[in-house]
Amino acid sequence: MSAVLSRALPPERVQIATDHVTEPFWQAARERRLAAPRCADCGHFRLPPTPFCPECQSQKVDWVQLSGRASVFSFSVVRDIPGLDDAVVVAAVVDLPDAPGARLVSNVIDADPDEVRIGMELVVDFSPVSDGWLLPVFRPFTPAVEGKEG
Amino acid sequence: MALQPPDTAIVGVGATPYYPRGESYPQTITELAGRAILAACEDAGLSVKDIDGFAYYSMAGGGYGRSMDTASLMETLGIPEITFTASLTAGGGGSAGSIGLARAAIVAGDATCVVSVMALQQLPQYRLGGVFGKAEPTPEKSFIQPAGLTGPGHLMSVLARRHMHMYGTRREAFAEVAVSTRENALTRPTALRRTPLTLDDYFNARMIAEPLCLYDFCMETDGAVAVLTTSLERARDLRQKPVPVIAAAHGGRREWGRAFSWMGMPEETFASSGHAAVAQRLYGKAGVGPDDIDVALLYDHFTPMVVMQLEDYGFCPKGEGGAFVESGAIRYKGGSIPVNTHGGHLSEGYVIGMTHVREAVEQMRGTAVNQVPDAKLALVSGGPATIPVSGLILGRDA
Numbered sequence: 001m002s003a004v005l006s007r008a009l010p011p012e013r014v015q016i017a018t019d020h021v022t023e024p025f026w027q028a029a030r031e032r033r034l035a036a037p038r039c040a041d042c043g044h045f046r047l048p049p050t051p052f053c054p055e056c057q058s059q060k061v062d063w064v065q066l067s068g069r070a071s072v073f074s075f076s077v078v079r080d081i082p083g084l085d086d087a088v089v090v091a092a093v094v095d096l097p098d099a100p101g102a103r104l105v106s107n108v109i110d111a112d113p114d115e116v117r118i119g120m121e122l123v124v125d126f127s128p129v130s131d132g133w134l135l136p137v138f139r140p141f142t143p144a145v146e147g148k149e150g
Numbered sequence: 151m152a153l154q155p156p157d158t159a160i161v162g163v164g165a166t167p168y169y170p171r172g173e174s175y176p177q178t179i180t181e182l183a184g185r186a187i188l189a190a191c192e193d194a195g196l197s198v199k200d201i202d203g204f205a206y207y208s209m210a211g212g213g214y215g216r217s218m219d220t221a222s223l224m225e226t227l228g229i230p231e232i233t234f235t236a237s238l239t240a241g242g243g244g245s246a247g248s249i250g251l252a253r254a255a256i257v258a259g260d261a262t263c264v265v266s267v268m269a270l271q272q273l274p275q276y277r278l279g280g281v282f283g284k285a286e287p288t289p290e291k292s293f294i295q296p297a298g299l300t301g302p303g304h305l306m307s308v309l310a311r312r313h314m315h316m317y318g319t320r321r322e323a324f325a326e327v328a329v330s331t332r333e334n335a336l337t338r339p340t341a342l343r344r345t346p347l348t349l350d351d352y353f354n355a356r357m358i359a360e361p362l363c364l365y366d367f368c369m370e371t372d373g374a375v376a377v378l379t380t381s382l383e384r385a386r387d388l389r390q391k392p393v394p395v396i397a398a399a400h401g402g403r404r405e406w407g408r409a410f411s412w413m414g415m416p417e418e419t420f421a422s423s424g425h426a427a428v429a430q431r432l433y434g435k436a437g438v439g440p441d442d443i444d445v446a447l448l449y450d451h452f453t454p455m456v457v458m459q460l461e462d463y464g465f466c467p468k469g470e471g472g473a474f475v476e477s478g479a480i481r482y483k484g485g486s487i488p489v490n491t492h493g494g495h496l497s498e499g500y501v502i503g504m505t506h507v508r509e510a511v512e513q514m515r516g517t518a519v520n521q522v523p524d525a526k527l528a529l530v531s532g533g534p535a536t537i538p539v540s541g542l543i544l545g546r547d548a
């Protein structure tokens with residue numbers, strides 16, 4: 001077991017910007033909800049949010065609240081972070097089972113970096129970033145976590 | 151397969167020395183580009199006043215936050231008139247394709263002597279290695295930047311991991327790219343790294359973004375390279391043996407799109423270089439296939455992307471790139487397809503792809519330091535990155 005568990009970047013190191021297309025994602029996160037845009041005409045999910053549905057070019061979307069479950073599609077372990085000498089960040093590309101085709105690039109937190117695997121089951125959490133926003137991040141899914149969430 | 155008759159040729163190549171990151175200072179970007187352009191003119195036996203077109207890539211960028219400007223270059227170099235100035239969009243993916251843009255201008259009759267140029271100067275505030283971490287947040291970048299993948303290599307490490315997962319690719323394959331490329335640099339006077347790299351060195355190096363270590367990353371350097379293209383007819387009256395442009399292609403499919411700045415690629419495309427569509431079109435235009443290529447100058451910002459380009463350009467089947475390089479196939483000595491005979495971005499110098507064009511020209515002139523005997527066709531690729539990616543095939547004049 002690694003001594004150091006993975007973490008997210010410190011809040012002051014992360015700034016986000018929004019526009020009218022992406023803001024619902026971040027407003028939901030601020031309420032500790034994970035949401036994704038689904039095309040209101042053809043049902044195709046897309047992330048990041050973009051103005052048009054790439055499948056049918058519609059601009060109508062429904063913002064769907066997701067379960068928060070995810071799985072690791074791929075990841076990188078970054079240890080050499082300036083100013084955070086002992087920190088380990090696991091940057092992960094995650095699939096969202098209830099938003100097929102949509103992915104997020106995020107962090108796996110509170111994990112032993114040596115134990116992270118492609119396919120690993122995750123559940124969402126929210127980590128503070130600058131200006132009062134919350135960033136959706138993910139931690140390993142365990143039945144205990146499931147009990148707490150459910 | 152028969153070659154299409156070529157209509158244009160590269161007639162001159164010029165470069166500044168390559169410098170460790172930041173050490174080209176206090177020269178300016180315009181000065182570095184100008185030195186490379188003048189050297190290319192000298193090489194070709196042309197006056198700089200003969201230049202009437204500029205065909206850039208990377209939005210005429212001189213690396214992150216810098217740019218070249220045609221009017222500024224005309225002003226200081228004394229170029230009297232230009233009839234074409236344009237750039238491919240996005241970044242280093244267009245390096246090889248900039249020669250195709252030059253060709254397009256010449257074939258369309260919009261210019262007669264076109265320069266493609268890249269000048270890179272990585273002062274601390276413009277360092278490419280930290281570009282993604284330091285960039286101002288935008289609504290689009292806010293979906294990737296917070297994860298801590300601060301540089302391009304960090305982003306591509308995620309693609310490499312997926313390739314390893316899908317196909318059993320080993321770090322030994324990435325090591326072989328680094329080690330074989332270094333071996334090619336040992337004899338090249340322009341190379342910045344000319345001491346042998348061993349497997350022990352590789353596996354003892356610090357990890358930067360697992361699964362990638364220090365030697366999977368290219369160097370951070372400064373320098374400029376310029377390439378002059380004219381009609382083949384005119385090329386035959388100039389100083390050097392013409393190097394015909396057999397084919398050039400740029401573009402890409404939306405499944406690749408913004409690539410590792412997006413991470414939404416479907417599974418097979420995710421673990422790729424994004425070049426498959428361009429490669430197919432390039433070979434189609436040239437009327438040749440991978441078996442006809444004698445030397446491959448593949449954009450090597452990061453070792454796994456060389457493995458994936460070998461697959462996308464058909465030198466081995468999809469998924470077998472790791473075993474292919476581990477067999478010694480890309481070695482200059484004894485390999486079936488020598489790769490990056492100049493030492494590449496990994497060991498010679500990094501000028502966002504143009505050093506690979508320079509080497510392809512030397513190989514086709516027959517003057518390369520590590521000359522592939524009787525090489526008749528050279529493949530050059532632009533960087534696996536946001537669309538466009540690009541490819542170029544150069545040949546020998548009949």
